[in-house]
Amino acid sequence: MADAGFELDLSLQIGKYEVQKALGKGATGTVYLAKDTFSGKEVALKVLEPEVFRDPQFGSVHRAQFLNEASLAGKLRHPHIVSILDAVVEENSGHIAMEVVSGGDLSQFVKPDKLLPVEDVLQIGFKCCGALDYAFREGIVHRDIKPANIMVAQGTNVKIADFGAAFLRKTQAVQTVAM
Numbered sequence: 219m220a221d222a223g224f225e226l227d228l229s230l231q232i233g234k235y236e237v238q239k240a241l242g243k244g245a246t247g248t249v250y251l252a253k254d255t256f257s258g259k260e261v262a263l264k265v266l267e268p269e270v271f272r273d274p275q276f277g278s279v280h281r282a283q284f285l286n287e288a289s290l291a292g293k294l295r296h297p298h299i300v301s302i303l304d305a306v307v308e309e310n311s312g313h314i315a316m317e318v319v320s321g322g323d324l325s326q327f328v329k330p331d332k333l334l335p336v337e338d339v340l341q342i343g344f345k346c347c348g349a350l351d352y353a354f355r356e357g358i359v360h361r362d363i364k365p366a367n368i369m370v371a372q373g374t375n376v377k378i379a380d381f382g383a384a385f386l387r388k389t390q391a392v393q394t395v396a397m
Contacts, residue, residue, distance in 0.1 A: 231255075232313055233306055235263050246270045246280045251318065261303060261315040271310045283382035284312050290381050294356060298349035300369060300379040319377050321370030328365050341374040349378050359385040 230237040235252040241262060242249045247270070252263040270280045288305035295301065304315040324342070327334050334342070346368060350360060360367075362383040369377045 232263060232265060235261065235313070235315060237263065246284075252315070254315070260318050262300075262318045264314045264316065266312045268310050281307075281312075284314075286384055286386070287380070287382040288312065288314055289386070290358070290384070294353060294358065294381075296349050296352045298345045298375075298377055299353065300377045302381075316379070317377075319369035319371050319379070321372060323379075324365035324368040324370065324376070338374050342368070342376050345374070345376055346378060353378075353381075353384075354387075357387040359387060361385055 230250075232250075232252070234255050235250075236255055237250045237252045238260075239251050240248055241251050247264055247266040250263045250265065252261050253259070254261055266280070266284050273280070285307055287302070288307050290302050292302065300319060301317040302314060303317065306313055326332065346363070350363070353360060358381065360378065360381060360383070362380060363378070367378060367380040369379050371377055
């Protein structure tokens with residue numbers, strides 16, 4: 219019988235986060251369920267793959283998007299926006315810790331046989347508009363709203379995620395990232 223210490227030796231540690239399981243994989247990285255070893259809280263940990271930084275064509279674009287999202291850490295506090303708790307971007311790696319939203323995203327409801335009731339869609343739309351208005355008043359335009367970027371907390375309680383393509387209106391920097 220193996221003891222728990224043996225399992226911990228095999229686990230993946232990223233910064234102060236202990237990875238528990240993969241939640242999803244995208245084109246540029248993976249999102250894991252992880253535990254903050256300092257606070258003990260669970261987080262969704264978005265990790266950018268190191269190969270992305272080395273890609274001569276898209277590396278700088280993806281790095282800029284990741285830095286953009288990381289720069290929002292702690293800036294947006296709204297009940298319908300996923301909270302970014304921590305962000306670390308290094309030369310060839312990076313990760314962003316976010317609150318865990320366990321209900322999946324709205325893309326699971328886009329097929330004709332899985333559509334949500336109209337009243338639920340209206341509530342979700344209203345909540346998203348409120349969150350986007352709040353972000354806009356804070357100087358941030360999301361620019362990538364789609365079902366996959368709207369997370370379901372429970373029922374019609376949703377949270378907007380993935381601000382990687384956001385335009386930061388209050389900065390003087392010119393953004394040239396092709397969408």
